[in-house]
Amino acid sequence: MAKVLMKGNEAIGAAAIKAGCNYFFGYPITPQSELPEYMARELPKVGGVFLQSESEVSAINMVYGAAGAGARVMTGSSSPGIALKQEGISYIAGAELPCVIVNIVRGGPGLGGIQPAQSDYYQATRGGGNGDYRHVVYAPASLQEMVDYVIESFDVADQYRIPVMIIGDGMIGQMMEPVEFNDPKPRNLAAKDWATVGTKNEREHNVINSLFIDPQELEDHVIRLEKKHEEIKKNEVRVEEVNVEDADVVVVAYGTTSRIVKNAMAKCEEEGIKVGLIRPITLWPFPDGSFDKITDKTKGVLTVEMSTGQMIDDVKIALNGRKPVHFYGRTGGMVPTPDAIADEIRKIAGGEK
Incomplete structure (x- = not known):
């Protein structure tokens, strides 16, 4: 068609x-x-x-x-x-x-x-x-x-x-x-x-x-x-996973925010930072099983949302304390930029808390 x-x-x-x-x-x-x-x-x-x-x-x-x-x-x-x-x-x-x-x-x-x-x-x-x-x-x-x-x-x-x-x-x-x-x-x-x-x-x-x-x-x-x-x-769980098992940092994002995240990932990968992505397509049921694939190599998980942080609760539940969870968001109609997200990824990859 x-x-x-x-x-x-x-x-x-x-x-x-x-x-x-x-x-x-x-x-x-x-x-x-x-x-x-x-x-x-x-x-x-x-x-x-x-x-x-x-x-x-x-x-x-x-x-x-x-x-x-x-x-x-x-x-x-x-x-x-x-x-x-x-x-x-x-x-x-x-x-x-x-x-x-x-x-x-x-x-x-x-x-x-x-x-x-x-x-x-x-x-x-x-x-x-x-x-x-x-x-x-x-x-x-x-x-x-x-x-x-x-x-x-x-x-x-x-x-x-x-x-x-x-x-x-x-x-x-x-x-x-x-x-x-x-x-x-x-x-x-x-x-x-x-x-x-x-x-x-x-x-x-x-x-x-x-x-x-x-x-x-x-x-x-x-x-x-x-x-x-x-x-x-x-x-009925639906999810997109990108390089989750080999990532220095795993980013979690959904909807159009995930498209902006992919641009940020490309910037960081050019610098040698391995970035994974978990993109929930079903917000409920949430893809908890995808977080089990995160390995010891990963330094932290970054949740990116166009809010002050709501999905981050489900990310923390799915991780059950295995990894530190960071957040970056814009709200009120403001949209995150690839450069701002890339900066957050670099901080986590460099060991900042």
């Missing part, structure tokens, strides 16, 4: 339609507004429905309804908009409904600014809603990866009956790159015999619900959800 030059937000919409998404409920917010604009124009052409809701809260509850009826459904927003959706995301996770949620991250907290950031890591991986729940989180580093994982995310959501979040900073939403639309790897997806599509007097009613009055019944439900989460951890 020939590649097409597309803007990030529009490529997300095109990938969703390719994956069979036929409903989109959302509300415009910079820097993801081109996504609902694209879906408003293109979804009706394939028999789908776009609806601009009156708020982010209503949008996520519309997603709940469409997912409960077995539809492939998506919503998108940016940081404060996703914050408003958190209650609904918890309800969707509790009711075991598949859907895809896109967050094109801007600086915060609060309304913040409209420039790119990665300061929603906690929000994405810890969840702002109530209760013991998880959702799969993909963090693509390019538009091609974004397209691939948007398409795959609908199958993952259906397979595990779980919400899937695609998280990208504002650069991903606004940049243009050539992309092609490939089919995902085949998965054995069960029929949605749980969906509320009407009984036709042929079966008992299906009930979509996250309310369990009896505490034992709720505990059993939550334990079953946790078993599903453990299955996802075994099967």
Whole structure:
């Protein structure tokens, strides 16, 4: 298939339609507004429905309804908009409904600014809603990866009956790159015999619900959800590893920050410093196993983020104290430079603490 030059937000919409998404409920917010604009124009052409809701809260509850009826459904927003959706995301996770949620991250907290950031890591991986729940989180580093994982995310959501979040900073939403639309790897997806599509007097009613009055019944439900989460951890970790086992310094970065890191790595390698990279593609489940490959040769691990340091917590957990963990970040919409990251790598390689 020939590649097409597309803007990030529009490529997300095109990938969703390719994956069979036929409903989109959302509300415009910079820097993801081109996504609902694209879906408003293109979804009706394939028999789908776009609806601009009156708020982010209503949008996520519309997603709940469409997912409960077995539809492939998506919503998108940016940081404060996703914050408003958190209650609904918890309800969707509790009711075991598949859907895809896109967050094109801007600086915060609060309304913040409209420039790119990665300061929603906690929000994405810890969840702002109530209760013991998880959702799969993909963090693509390019538009091609974004397209691939948007398409795959609908199958993952259906397979595990779980919400899937695609998280990208504002650069991903606004940049243009050539992309092609490939089919995902085949998965054995069960029929949605749980969906509320009407009984036709042929079966008992299906009930979509996250309310369990009896505490034992709720505990059993939550334990079953946790078993599903453990299955996802075994099967769905995605990560890029570069020279991890032979590195003086290992850098951990995700999304577009990892692309800047690769430029810094090249500068340091020209100077004889061996630099490795662990790039989580799934922020949850986090690629803990990749950190087991770090050897005694490595002097330290550097986490680079467009935040004041959120992923660093997961890096420390994965390392379990085996190596010192350093941090470099910019926030508020500021973007790290290759030279600044290279300076941090040199300091660690030289033994600075």
